[in-house]
Amino acid sequence: MADITLEKVVKKYGAVGVVHGIDLTIAHEEFVVLVGPSGCGKSTTLRMIAGLEDITGGLVRIGGKVVNDLPPRQRNISMVFQNYALYPHMNVRDNLGFGLKIAGQSPEEITRRVAEAADILGLAPLLDRTPAELSGGQRQRVAMGRAIVRNPDAFLFDEPLSNLDAKLRGQMRAEIKKLHQKVKTTVVYVTHDQVEAMTLADRIVVMKDGHIEQVGTPMEVFNHPLTTFVATFIGSPPMNLLPGHIDGATVRLADGTGVPVPDRLREFVRDGMAVLLGIRPDDISPVGHGLSQDGPGAEVALTVDLAEPLGMESLIYTRLAGQEVQAKLYGPRIVAPGEVLTFRLALDRAHLFDAASGKSVRAV
Amino acid sequence: MTVSVESRASKQAKKVALWLATFLLMLVMCLPGLWVVLSAFRPNREILAKPPVWVPEDLTLDNFGKIFGFGAEQVGIPVGSYFTNSLVIALTSTVIALIIGVAGGYSFARYRFRFKGGIFLGLMLFRAVPGIALSLPVFMMWSKLGLVDTKMGLIIVYVSLNVPFTIWLIDGFFRQIPQALSEAAQVDGCTRWQAFWKIEFPLAKSGIAAAGVFAFLTSWNEFALASQLTRSTDSKTLPVGLLDFTAQFTIDWAGMCAMAVIIIIPALILTFIVQKHLIAGLTFGGVKG
Numbered sequence: 147m148a149d150i151t152l153e154k155v156v157k158k159y160g161a162v163g164v165v166h167g168i169d170l171t172i173a174h175e176e177f178v179v180l181v182g183p184s185g186c187g188k189s190t191t192l193r194m195i196a197g198l199e200d201i202t203g204g205l206v207r208i209g210g211k212v213v214n215d216l217p218p219r220q221r222n223i224s225m226v227f228q229n230y231a232l233y234p235h236m237n238v239r240d241n242l243g244f245g246l247k248i249a250g251q252s253p254e255e256i257t258r259r260v261a262e263a264a265d266i267l268g269l270a271p272l273l274d275r276t277p278a279e280l281s282g283g284q285r286q287r288v289a290m291g292r293a294i295v296r297n298p299d300a301f302l303f304d305e306p307l308s309n310l311d312a313k314l315r316g317q318m319r320a321e322i323k324k325l326h327q328k329v330k331t332t333v334v335y336v337t338h339d340q341v342e343a344m345t346l347a348d349r350i351v352v353m354k355d356g357h358i359e360q361v362g363t364p365m366e367v368f369n370h371p372l373t374t375f376v377a378t379f380i381g382s383p384p385m386n387l388l389p390g391h392i393d394g395a396t397v398r399l400a401d402g403t404g405v406p407v408p409d410r411l412r413e414f415v416r417d418g419m420a421v422l423l424g425i426r427p428d429d430i431s432p433v434g435h436g437l438s439q440d441g442p443g444a445e446v447a448l449t450v451d452l453a454e455p456l457g458m459e460s461l462i463y464t465r466l467a468g469q470e471v472q473a474k475l476y477g478p479r480i481v482a483p484g485e486v487l488t489f490r491l492a493l494d495r496a497h498l499f500d501a502a503s504g505k506s507v508r509a510v
Numbered sequence: 511m512t513v514s515v516e517s518r519a520s521k522q523a524k525k526v527a528l529w530l531a532t533f534l535l536m537l538v539m540c541l542p543g544l545w546v547v548l549s550a551f552r553p554n555r556e557i558l559a560k561p562p563v564w565v566p567e568d569l570t571l572d573n574f575g576k577i578f579g580f581g582a583e584q585v586g587i588p589v590g591s592y593f594t595n596s597l598v599i600a601l602t603s604t605v606i607a608l609i610i611g612v613a614g615g616y617s618f619a620r621y622r623f624r625f626k627g628g629i630f631l632g633l634m635l636f637r638a639v640p641g642i643a644l645s646l647p648v649f650m651m652w653s654k655l656g657l658v659d660t661k662m663g664l665i666i667v668y669v670s671l672n673v674p675f676t677i678w679l680i681d682g683f684f685r686q687i688p689q690a691l692s693e694a695a696q697v698d699g700c701t702r703w704q705a706f707w708k709i710e711f712p713l714a715k716s717g718i719a720a721a722g723v724f725a726f727l728t729s730w731n732e733f734a735l736a737s738q739l740t741r742s743t744d745s746k747t748l749p750v751g752l753l754d755f756t757a758q759f760t761i762d763w764a765g766m767c768a769m770a771v772i773i774i775i776p777a778l779i780l781t782f783i784v785q786k787h788l789i790a791g792l793t794f795g796g797v798k799g
Contacts, residue, residue: 198693218696225697231690235712245698248708292698 148209156203611676618682685716
């Protein structure tokens, strides 16, 4: 059991930098998810924590101890790999017990701990099978079993669910969450799936191009994105971003449409500033079909280009200030293309970003 | 209905044609071997008969008795020594070629180093040079070094012939083993060395066995270089020994065929023993992490 700290951690392959000096503190027993598009350096960061990649610069500490030069086996961590990495020539029992055997545990102790792990993950009936005889979800559970059986200081997960189909992914996501509640241990989890990040994490670390964009609880990251990248990456469908500039107490959009500057953001903007108005599809809804009907809002009449009914809600494509935006309609109501509806923009949940830097006006 | 009957008939015809083609091909490939084996059990008179005797009339073990030095008639050919030489040379060179092949193959599959591509290409090009083209320079060097007519001399030659091939084959097998397996083992507490021996080596076993069989057969069957570099019972191998059956005016076909059978048998047995591995080796893609 331990906390993990990264201090100005850098990774370069030759002259090419992959991770550009990131700082991060992961508390004891915390579940932290590194999320970002492919190539953002999240897996490399995880592999540096594991000891599978050399650290070019900076310090990695596990439990207060600098581990930069320790091989993986001396870091007391365990890792679940994307392709499971089960040993194909061993059955489930030996896969689970392998680490204990290497550590020189007695056969009785190995049997006891393998049984314990198998019990937690429901693997008891599968112990004599080989990995080839298991389904994807079962392999995933064996990989997790192999991780917990050694009782490590931290679990590292490298996109563990990306090889599973959507339904199984949902199930395994819940199992990982339950596992963390049962076996309280520090977890660092890498994924490119923002839903996994939102549902699993105590704290999310959003990465882009080898930098950390934002660190925060799922709700902080969702409600207060610090950059346009975070705003569009977290949340689905992504946040709409509309270019405009500040004109007194109004955001003047490209076609001249005026939207009042949200009260809570008024102190952060100055006249003439070029901004991006960020507003999630959930916060643009036809009047009477939205999430929140009170609080400050602005109403505009928009033409529906396309409607995708999803059952209890519909995703609507329309145009606002000459730009395509996505909106949500709650409640089972058929919408036809060409229909003109009055949409309400929930301004208390709108965001403003500095157009030049892409940063939230609150952070500039 | 008629369509399906017709298609069934044509399917049947295709099957028959395929069998026939396979049979003819196998016949062409196996006939010389079969003839050698048959001749090993027939007296010289029947082998040389004109018109040829297709179906053997009397089978005998005399030819084997002759070359092993028992029975009524004997030939003065030290088959036992040749057999021992062949075995020692082929086994030793195979073991050495495998050790180098595993180390080299693993390095090419897993590590990045300077001139990696160039070295690999060099190995492959070396493999493309026909061995016989090297025989004269090798002979001159070996005679300076006193390695002509020694087992060591041949072992070195065979190792260098086989190493490019074993490296190439074993490299391919290690490449197919996901690197994550070794990483998982290292996270599980292994050193790199332990991870290799406990995880990667057992998984590449089939490929290593396949490389071993090919290396052994190359050494066991090689004639051209051995005929240049060996002189006496100290180092002559079985294929070279076959020449002993040709005298100035006669060729002892029966004895030669008997000895050929003795060369073939160990190769067959070996291939048979490792065939499970060979097939597993050739279909290795089935192992997924």
